[in-house]
Amino acid sequence: MTPAVKPAVKPAVKFVGAVVLEAIASLLGMRVVSMTTVGVVAALCFTVMLTTGRNIAESDAVLANIDSVGTRILVVRAEAASGLDTRVLDRLAPLHGVEWVGALGPASDVTNAAIEGGTRVALRPAYGAGWRIMGVGRPADTPGSSRAFTNLRAKWLLGLSDGVGAVKDVQSQEIVDVVGSVMLPEYLDLIGPAVLVPERSRVDPRPVSVLIVVASTASQVEALTSTVSSLLAVDDSTKVTVTSGEQLAQLRERVGAQLGVFGQSFVLMVFVAGAVLVAMILSCLVMIRRKDFGRRRVLGASRRLVIGLLLVTVGLQAVAGSIVGSVVAVALLLIQGSPVPAPAFCVAVVVLALVTSISAGVIPALIASTREPLRELRVP
Structure with missing residues (x-):
């Protein structure tokens, strides 16, 4: 001073x-x-x-x-002949406004390996690093082996009270080890009872039947919907359905x-x-x-x-x-x-x-x- x-x-x-x-x-x-x-x-x-x-x-x-029921979620469902594959994850992950992105492959039915004729539950390969945040761990280290995680609904339907055990593919009779159960967020209830098998990133693309994108904020859902639709790079767009919480976001x-x-x-x-x-x-x-x-x-x-x-x-x-x-x-x-x-x-x-x-x-x-x-x- x-x-x-x-x-x-x-x-x-x-x-x-x-x-x-x-x-x-x-x-x-x-x-x-x-x-x-x-x-x-x-x-x-x-x-x-x-x-x-x-x-x-x-x-x-x-x-x-309102946010908790999915104003920020965008779901892409693709039929087998659509051509949507795991390469879409590399295109969407860097986008501004994308908080989380994950993909699920085609489902196959599995039952508890210890119960003959038990309740069938969908087994799906899970692609994308974001699944680890949900508690779905990394793939098995041993080549040719796999380990899976169930959500809570699938755990009780399969009779895996401790959350661990083994499931058997109904068609291929392949045995998959279940090493734990996870409580997924409410907005992922859309996948229903499921056994998730986390997959490593692969050079060769794998088919995707469900793509899930979570926006950072509800206001970004509308713009993100059009951006995601333009980056799917599918062979037949008529076999792809895109749904989002845009209406809920507008209501909010x-x-x-x-x-x-x-x-x-x-x-x-x-x-x-x-x-x-x-x-x-x-x-x-x-x-x-x-x-x-x-x-x-x-x-x-x-x-x-x-x-x-x-x-x-x-x-x-x-x-x-x-x-x-x-x-x-x-x-x-x-x-x-x-x-x-x-x-x-x-x-x-x-x-x-x-x-x-x-x-x-x-x-x-x-x-x-x-x-x-x-x-x-x-x-x-």
Whole structure:
């Protein structure tokens, strides 16, 4: 800091400190008015937290539930003669907006090798490194051998209570070792009860019957659907069906927009009403303390000091009221077991209450600063 700036900074700091101390003394001297203003701001924040805050928390839960049922999933189903093969994974994996991609080969029926004539379940080769994230481990190291993983539904249908054992291909009679079971995400329920055999990357392409692509966000599904369709490189597009959660994604956007508009309108209405009440209280305060402001002006107080004193006073009242109202509302929501707004929303409510209260206090503060000192002192 240069020497020329220091002399200008110190008086400003002293001025702000003096105004804050005087505002605190003013609050203590006008307890009834101060408690009234604090109560009004607390009631505003309490109302917003219990209505809009809870609605936003509930809407976030609703939107998360919509997401959980597959707004971001894109599924390509291909018939045997379509020509879709595992090379598509190399084309799709680098795409921006692709969070996960995996493929399944044609299914074959298997049964529990220890149960003659047991329930049949589909066995599918699984292609793509993303299956490891789901718990489907790497392929067997021994050439010619394979090991499989079942999802939970297939485990119970096959009678593999421990999740391990062996299954036998109904047609080829080949035995496949089952080394574990995995709980796949809900959006992969589309594959049904299945035994998954993770396959190594191969130079020679293998046929794909189901391709699953998960977008990073719901808003990218529409663009990603057209991109994926253009990169399939199939021989016969009529034998390929592409389905996605685009409709659910659009529903999500509409629901989020409607809830947001409703919440913004209600908050605006509540804080406008609060600003009017705060302005009325401060106007009454100015009228009650007009002789006090007149004395200050006679003793040399500037208009800037009077304005700053009133605005700092109402700012302190707003901070106290908003914190009290928000804390009480959050505690009540927790007791009721209701969704609690995010911390960012709580902070936004406190800041909005502070800005609204100070804005409402500008006009009364200007009125107080423009009164003639001698005239106010002559008022009985």
